[in-house]
């Protein structure tokens with residue numbers, strides 16, 4: 001169980017919500033609404049004592065235990081070593097001992113065999129995001145937060161990520177995205193932020209009702225053949 005109890009800062013206001021262990025979440029909202037900041041609060045990159053993970057206050061957890069419980073995957077991979085390869089970075093993603101067989105399995109699953117011996121620095125933005133996804137699967141925290149994971153991926157990769165998210169490979173997922181069609185089809189619980197406040201927290205079905213779509217997105221969206229598309 002993840003619980004946030006009335007967290008406020010200069011960016012977020014009165015944030016309270018609970019997520020059960022079998023629930024995944026999608027965080028939506030306009031640019032600057034506070035989504036990444038909330039993700040950092042949940043993962044203790046922004047420190048607070050208002051978050052509970054599995055009944056324990058996050059500020060009281062040892063670093064290793066916190067890493068086992070929650071993993072924040074940022075929108076961009078920052079690598080400061082010029083030479084580290086994809087394979088080497090994945091070996092560093094284990095919380096405990098390295099399991100090379102698992103590294104090979106995940107590389108195959110994500111379909112990144114062709115880049116596994118390349119330097120991380122020289123990868124394209126989309127390749128770096130695939131590497132972040134592979135790294136999160138190896139890390140295998142109880143909760144993984146993906147901040148705009150699919151932003152730089154081509155559409156066939158977005159489809160693969162969607163399929164992966166539908167499979168039980170990762171435990172509990174929190175996904176920040178601007179891809180509303182992905183959000184719509186994942187059918188996870190939705191948290192919608194506006195100016196640092198929670199405007200909606202509830203089921204996917206309720207959020208994507210035509211009433212709420214016009215409330216949150218005016219007339220900028222429409223549903224065509226069960227897909228959400230931009231109403232250009």
Ligand SMILES: Nc1ncnc2c1ncn2[C@@H]1O[C@H](COP(=O)(O)OP(=O)(O)OP(=O)(O)O)[C@@H](O)[C@H]1O
Nearest residue numbers: 011029030031032033034035036037038176178193
């Ligand atoms: N370290 C910081 N110091 C000061 N202000 C910050 C900091 N980080 C974020 N902000 C501000 O807080 C607000 C929320 O930022 P945040 O990155 O959480 O938004 P977001 O919803 O993730 O946006 P986007 O969809 O554009 O990525 C923005 O106005 C941003 O400028």
